[in-house]
Amino acid sequence: MRSIKHFDNTGTARFVTFSCHYNYNLFKTKIVKDIFIKQLIVSHKKHNFKFYGYVIMPNHVHLVLLPLDGLKLSNIIRELKSLSAREIISYWKTLNLQIFDRLKVIRGGQEMFAFWQRKYYDHNCRTKETTIEKINYCHNNPVVKGLVTKPEDWEWSSYRWYHGLENILIEMDPLE
Template sequence: MPLGLARHTAEVHFVTFSCDGRRPYLGTVAAKDLFLETLRSASQKYQVEVIGYVIMPEHVHLLIAIPKEKEEVALWTFIQALKVSVAKRSPQKPFCLPRYYDFNVLTTAKIREKLDYMHNNPVVRGLVPLPEMWQWSSYNIPLVV
């Protein structure tokens, strides 16, 4: 590591990944429900807390917390397991792009900013007039931050 640079590990991550070719593979109710079911299962298996999420037709945003002792391996492992599990049960092949975007969230203010961004994504896209109307997000789930 270069002198003067510190490596920061964060418990909270804002993660985004897209369907292959940005195709709307999550455009149906069944596909979004499948993803949500898989997210619940994977988060339990890997001990990842889902702080917030939004499932869009061609991409997903997640705000997740990983226990510090699992930080180094768990994020990649969790995302990979989630994507593979959905892909195995989906007729679209390949289902997701192999890469994902990860942003370490270090403050409560940034957590709220990312949640607002995620929950307003369906509104900005014109899918619903209000964030609480998008069924496939964590908007209506109480959060204590």
């Protein structure tokens, strides 16, 4: 398996993408998206990073953030993926869903369930313009994929915060 190079501690905003196991559409229901949103809020409160943008798509997530004070991006992403996966899988277990057969993996000799792919991708946003471009990419992704006709119609992105609309799910940090 090819290794993905990550550059921690660059002092620049980062555009991050991570995907669901086998690119399955695991974010089909509002409750699963809401669980991820909750864990994202917890992570933002716990860790020292600026949070500039996001979108939750059916099979992947994009984030735009800036780790501060030497905080490693990998630590943020690892914890966010772990906590959200645990809570979502725990919720699904109460429903006894058949999806579990497709999510079984063997890691470290133990059978478990994988919600996320193990890797993530990140891009250094070296300028404010690039950061804005990636935030806009997040907002337009649901339109490009045919999920909605206008960015404001997709509830699970930072678009509403940037445009002063109602039903904001997460407060963003102002882009400096």
